[in-house]
Amino acid sequence: MNPQRKGWLDWLSERLVLTEIFSLLVSYGFFHAELDSSKPPREALAEAMARPMPSYSAWPRVLGLAAxxxxxxxxxxxxxxxxxxxxTPEGAHASAATILSEVHFGGFVHQVHYWGAQLLLxxxxxxxLRFFLQRVYRAPRELVWVFASLLLLVAFHAELTGRILPWTGTAYWSGVRALEVVQTIPLYGGLVSFLSGTEGAVISELTLLRFYIFHVVLLPIAMLTLIYLHFSSIRRVGLDPSKVRASASDDGVTFRQHVVNLAILLTVLVAALVTLGVLAPRGLPAGAEPYATLPGVHPPWYLLAPFGFFEITASWLPRWLAGLVLLAATTAFVLVPFWARSLERRGGRLLLMVLAGVAVAVWLALTLYGTKVA
Amino acid sequence: MGVRSPSPGRLVWLLLLAPGAAAADEACVLCHPAERVLAAESIHASEGVGCTGCHGGDPASRDVAAAHRGGFQSLADRTGVPKSCAACHADLEQMRPYNLPVDQYAMYQTSQHGLSVAGGDERAAVCTDCHGVHDIRAPDHPRSPANPANLGATCGRCHGDRSLMERYGHDHELVERYESSVHGRAVAAGNVAAPTCVNCHGVHGATPPGVGDVGKVCGTCHVQARVAFLAGPHGTGLAAANLPECESCHSNHAIHPLDDADLGSLCAECHEGDSEAVQVGLKVRALIGAASEELDRAELLTLEAEKVPLDVEDHLARLGEARTYVTEAQTIVHAVSVEPVEEVTRRARSIGQEIQHELYSELDRTNAHIGLAIFWFYVLMTLVILFGYRRRLGRASGRR
Incomplete structure (x- = not known):
């Protein structure tokens, strides 16, 4: 390469620490190796592009990147x-209606936001599920599992806080139903009540504002942090259960090919979101009336099972005990790596699979029951 | 000079009288505490009318015999009550500050109640039967028996009493029937504008309207229906046959709103099944039905559009206007003529069609679908290029 000829990359490199920006992209999975800052940027980039991919992110392993x-x-x-x-309770529904009907492309942005959230969940x-089936929780991949499961739980919170914001009747009452479930959980329920200003599952003016802050500031920061930690762990240990460390791809895919894969993924994702937004647009039901309970409103789908569980046990199990069961189940889910291994050692893999199958079946049955009673 | 302390006895009844300061000086309360408590809640107490205002006597005396002297009247004889009330309530000078009418007593004397009382009938209603005895409240007070919401029960106390009504040969189920009627249910639902017994029978001059007058009574509220009715063939026909106007189709007391669907079958109750008259009924029914259906469809579409959300305020206002036309048609029906109904329902129908037409085009998503198709064309092109590039890269790395 002619050292005299300077391109835009060299121009930028003289003015910005490009490797820092590049490492940010690396942290979030868009690239998979650091730039060598001792070399001229063009050369370092070309070298990085030609390097083989680590096996954990080679095509078609794209779910993490899609997230x-x-x-x-x-x-x-x-x-x-x-x-x-x-x-605000007075302005929320009207502003949502304005976004949907008057703002240019407002409806489209809203649809993409809604469907993006559903796809993300x-x-x-x-x-x-994939981590569980491929046993990506055994040492040294405990943290990969913990961060992934926490990420899912935080995403549920983001969806819950977001669904109340349009202040429609269905949103409001499904939020109330959700809070009724969450508030029975010992400790955590109290924390939620304290933080969101809800008392006895009553959603107030304060709740709306706090949910908004959670939705637009705190939960996104939590998600970005968790995904960073999750990817950081993956970069250290990889996802291949047969190997202890992250390793290079066997099929010799280079970063350059990976970037093309990334572009394909982006295109497909955007196409899917746009299609869902246009073909299945979410309307805006009538505004919330906190003094008139809307019949037939379900809690969000991910809370239907706990809701059904509370309904089934209402007559013979104290509420706090039912909440404790829910807390124990959630904790067990996050801490799978720390008990599954010893279980596998004692009863073999079959026992764990049966246990997981039973858990999923119970979850589905309770969800079905929750849909019926709601 | 020291302050004279009140005697203990004086203190006791001062305390008892504390709620109604107006009659603080009356000693009646010493023997009649229950009546005093009731009277303290009355509108009379707040206007300074005490026991002696109606009963006379000497309020300052604590001697039983002396207290009941000097124009005292017990009013135990009910027939004396109206006259006693009239002493103030028929006096223009005394009623002027309250802007109350003074013809109530005169009207009462013309009523069935008043005529019976004048004939010495002790059972007939006097003022206190409808207004309360000692606890007389203004008629707009929610607990006043003369309040429109309570009137059914008040009249029903006598007119629903079977043994009492049988003496007079009256039907004792009228109030019950009224309460099941469209009027009674509206009053029960809190509609203070809906008619109670007195709106048809008169207030103080309560007398049942004669057969020929029922229509006029109904017409005081249902003005347009009566105008249409009188202009149509039924108006002259029923009058000639000396049949009641409204009652013939709507009955009395248990007045139920007639459904548009009843129009044809109702006509056939008097007219021959295949007569022209029944045909008119069927035609009118079809016209109103068609307009209502058109508006129902428009309303459904408006609700759908509201959820999108589209701005439907204007559509809702026009829908309200069109619904008014249908109501007008239901009133014009009383003229039993097709043409006026046709004209009004046509207006309602065309508004309904207009709204549907506009909303259909606003709800139309064809453009969005065409846009989506174009978008997918570019997506596929992009994917083809990207996959091609990917394959070339794969071949290049394979050669290496």
């Missing part, structure tokens, strides 16, 4: 929505 892209889409579209949204849940 990051979707979080990016959510932050971007959510940021646009905040321009017109007003987080589905992808995060699928990832946890």
């Amino acid at each position: 990051v892209v979707l979080i990016g889409v959510e932050i971007f579209t959510g940021g646009l929505l905040t321009f017109y949204y007003s987080p 589905a992808i995060l849940a699928l990832r946890v």
Whole structure:
């Protein structure tokens, strides 16, 4: 390469610490190696591009990256929505209606935000399922599992705080139902009540504002932090259960190919979001009336099972004890790496699989029951 | 000079009288505490009318015999009550500050109640039967028996009493029937504008309207219906046959709103099944039905659009206007003529069609779908290029 000829990369490199920016992209899975800052940037980049991919992110292992892209889409579209949204009980529904009917592309941005959230939840849940089936929780991958499961739980919170914001009747009452479930959990329920200003599952003016702050500031920061820690752990230990450390791809895929894969993934994701937004637009039901209970409103789908559990046990199990069971189940889910291994050692893999199958079956049955009684 | 302390006895009844300061000096309370408590809640107490205002006597005396002297009247004889009330309530000078009418006593004397009382009938209603005895409240007070919300029960106390009504040969189920009627249910639901017994029968001059007058009574509220009715063939026909106007179709007391669907079958109750008259009924029914359906469809579409959300305030206002036309048609029906109904329902129908037409085009998502198709064309092109590039890269790395 002719050292005299300087391109835009060299121009930028003289003015910015490019390796820092590059490492930010690396942290969130867009690239998979640091730039060598001792070499000229063009050369370092070319070298990085030609390096083989680590096996954990080679095509078609894209769920993690898709999650990051979707979080990016959510932050971007959510940021646009905040321009017109007003987080007060008087203004929330009217501002949501304005966004949907009057603001240019407001309806479109809203649809993409909604469907992006649903896709994100589905992808995060699928990832946890995949980690379980491929046993990506055994040493040294305990933290990969813990961060992935926490990420899913935080994403549920983001969806819950977001669904109340349009202040429609269905949103309001499904939020109330959700809080009724959450507040029975010992300790955590009290913390939620304290933080969100709810008392006895009553959603007030204060709750709306605090949910808004959680939704647009605190939970996104929590998600970005968790995904960083999760990816950081993956970069150290990889995802291949047969190997202890992260290793290079066997099929010799280079970063350059990976970037093309990334572009394909982005295109497909955006196409999916746009299609869902246009073909299945979410309407805006009538505004919330806190003094008139809307019949037939369900809690959000991920809380239907706990809701059903509370309904079934209402007659013979004290509420706090039912809440304790829910807390224990959630904790057991996050801490799978720390008990599953000894269980596997004692009863073999079959026992764990049966146990997981029973858990999923119970979850589905309770969800079905929760749908019926709600 | 020291302050004279009140005697203990004086203190006791001062305390008892504390709620109603107006009659503080009356000693009646010493023997009649229960009546005093009731009277303290009355509108009379707040206007300074005490026991002696109606009963006379000497309020300052604590001697039983002396207290009941000097124009005292017990009013135990009910027939004397109206006259006693009239002493003030028929006096223009005394009623002027309250802007109360003074013809109530005169009207009462013309009523069935008043005529019976004048004939010495002790059972007929006097003022206190409807207004309360000692605890007389203004008629707009919620607990006043003369309040419109309580009137059914008040009249029903006598007119729902079977043994009492049988003496006079009256039906004792009228009030019950009224309470099941459209009027009674509206009053029960809190509609203070809905008619109670007195709106048709008169207030103080309560007398049942004669057969020929029922229509006029109904017409005081249902003005347009009566105008239409009188202009139509039924108006002259029923009058000639000396049949009641409204009552013939709507009955009395248990007045139920007639459904549009009843129009044809109702006509056939008097007219031949295949007569022209029944045909008119069926035509009118079809016209109103068609307009209502058109508006129902428009309303459903408006609700759908509201959820999108589209701005439907204007549509809702026009829908309200069109609904008024249908109501007008239901009133014009009383003229039993097709043309006026046709004209009004046409207006309602065309508004309904207009709203549907506008909302259909606003709800139309064809453009969005065309846009989506174009978008997918570019997505597929991009994917083809990206996959092609990916394959080339793969081949290049494979050669290495």
